[in-house]
Amino acid sequence: MASQVLIAAIFAMSLNLLVGYAGLTSLGHAGYLGLAAYISSWLTVKLGWSHASTAAIAIVGTTVIAGIFGLIALRATGISFLMITLAFGQILWGLAYRWATVTGGDNGISGISRPSPFGIDLGEANYFYYFSLLVFILVWIAIAIFVRSPFGATIRGTKDQPRRMSALGFNVWLIRWITFTACGFFSAIGGMMYVYYHQFISPHSLSLANSAEMLLMVIAGGAGTLLGPVIGAALVMLLKNVASQYVDHWVTLLGLVFIFIVMFIPGGIVAGFERIKILLLGSKS
């Protein structure tokens, strides 16, 4: 389960780049998961290529496609953008579902093996967990550096005052496009981890519900913070895997928690902690 949280966190962190830092809310994120997963599994299972090469191709391919999507999606902002990303997600889902000859349709692609980097067999649950942890940490560090850099500051600027940013000479569209593509890149990594963990991919993983769940993770945890998406991922996964054993309808619980957060703690759990900290320790000056 811990691996699942880490993998979910990778998706949440990458979506957070777009939603939390660039201020572009997207509902098609699961599509990247699917792209990377299907590309690599098809290549490994149907063509028998090695893990290293399929992973590389899947990640590069997904990033390139993300870039192309970005060219179209970023012609809009706000709700239009949301709807375009939703459309993209659905198109990919539709492809996965209907293009049965390639994707196996509803049955998906199964029997995907886990790689053995440096001879370590990731089929072992423990080893896989450490591998996930490693990848998670690397992604976390990469995103943290990205976000703290001068470019990262410009991303945040375009969220807060896009008009002002243009007036200052920034190419707002390009900043957003780069962020969009970077989001695709990190999601592709997540997609690889996902398919290695489950050793199976089906259209369900690309569903609108899944994209919505990822968005939930980001918002509930705290968009625009480094810790937020991780906490959000943990929360959702906890509810999914643990609460579901006690509470049949954990989705309702998730939905209610989410509505509560949106209404009363828009900054997410991270913001909630900040408030509690201030309450308990007195405000910082």
Added chain:
Amino acid sequence: MSFWLIQSLNSLALGGVLFTLAAGFSLIFGLMRIANLSHGAYFMLGAYVGLSVIEAGHSFFLAILAAAVAIGLLGCVVERMILRRLAGDSLSQVLATLGIAFVIADCSLWFWGGDPRPVAAPSFLAGGFQILGQTFPRYRIALVIFSIFVALGLWLLLEKTKLGVMIRASVDDRQMAQGIGVPATKLFSIVFCLGAALAGVGGIAAAPILSVYPGLDADMLPIALVVVILGGLGSLLGAFIGSFFIGFIYSFGQALFPDLAYIILFLPMLIILAVRPRGLFGKITA
């Protein structure tokens, strides 16, 4: 020849269903600038409510009424308790509707279970008409007629009533409308309830051809979005034309290119968004 006729009828019927869905969404967005992501859930819930009414032995007509009232009421509650408190923050409102969709979907699963539930058309509409040696399902014809009535009703509401005038003014220019004294909050409530009720009615009306199943909401929402974007946000005419256009694309697409049918749906939307973000008849750029 018969293939074309049958598919055309299917297209029209589907278009009619989509209209009830899209009209509400378009009005809500046009007036309140909220992309109601729970709209598909209202559709589904309406179908479930109607289903229960029918299974309790009542008439289809009562089922439709029940769906309208129940979902309209739900919409009222949601608008008042949740959306109103988030006024001014479009994104939060959209997110809230997302959360509501989750809750409705899961609760529906809770009450009605996970199996798809077929719904029978009312007996006087069962079977088909025999024309030119081809059987045309009565119910689908009825659906088309029904949607035309709904469209007419909405048109009358918007063009001929005081309420309608206020709605149109607010869609066209919200600030101006408020400036001349249009009661925004009341208007929002009415429109949201109306939109939700419409979706609910659409759900039960469509049930004999789509049946009800978990996931219906997630299936219908993207299609509603496509219709509304294509036709133009805030435009009833756009929703009407868009619905039938998409109805045709989907029905014929399913029959001719089943593999690509779903994807074909989105391409017009993407093209329109890229080229003319206002949509075919829209008044607002999303």
Added chain:
Amino acid sequence: MINPILKVSDLSKSFGGLQVTKKVNLSVNPGERHLLIGPNGAGKTTLFNLISGDLASDSGSIIFDGKTVSKLPTAKRAQLDLARTYQILTLFRKDNLISNVKLALLGKMSLRWKCWGSFLYESVLDQNALVVLEKVGLASKAYLPLEQTSYGEKRRLEIAMALAQNPKILLLDEPLAGLSTEERETITVLLQQIDRSITILMIEHDMEAALAFADRITLLHYGEVITSGTRQEVVNDPRTKEIYLGH
């Protein structure tokens, strides 16, 4: 004959049926302090938006520093050393003062594309930002979060952001709006201290402060230029008096 640094020719713009800018001609010489006046609704901010690129004109041309910029987007015009402030503050509310200025500085630096390193600790950026803040008298408050500053200080920051762009022309949209007498004096002094290598085009309603400051004035009414000339000429023009009668 000095070549004007900004030359607006026959600029027009309509919204629906309403023409908000009617064949406006405006010439601003390098180093000049040019004041744009006119009653509310005259189209002054619209004209600014057309010059800065926030709005696209329907017809006419805008030549800045010898280059035709009429079709260029806002960001490109900014890169050509045009800067503006906004009537409604457009500051980065969640940051502190120095971060705001650093972002403004980044606009024209290639540093803005660097995806590693730290925005917070770029020493060159920090130093330059402090210099800019010094010019507006806010260096001592550099690390204060924006929410802890007064409205007057925020207006000064708005000007600092524009100055940080090292512009050739500065478009100031009502820099004194909503300020107390004291704050007005501070900012007026600040504006007078701006070097003549920067041309200033300013919209202002505070006649006293503005008139003292301006070299040349253009009077706009219902989107048209009514009169334009030196301060004396415009002040004494009967049309000016006619328009401002009762105001």
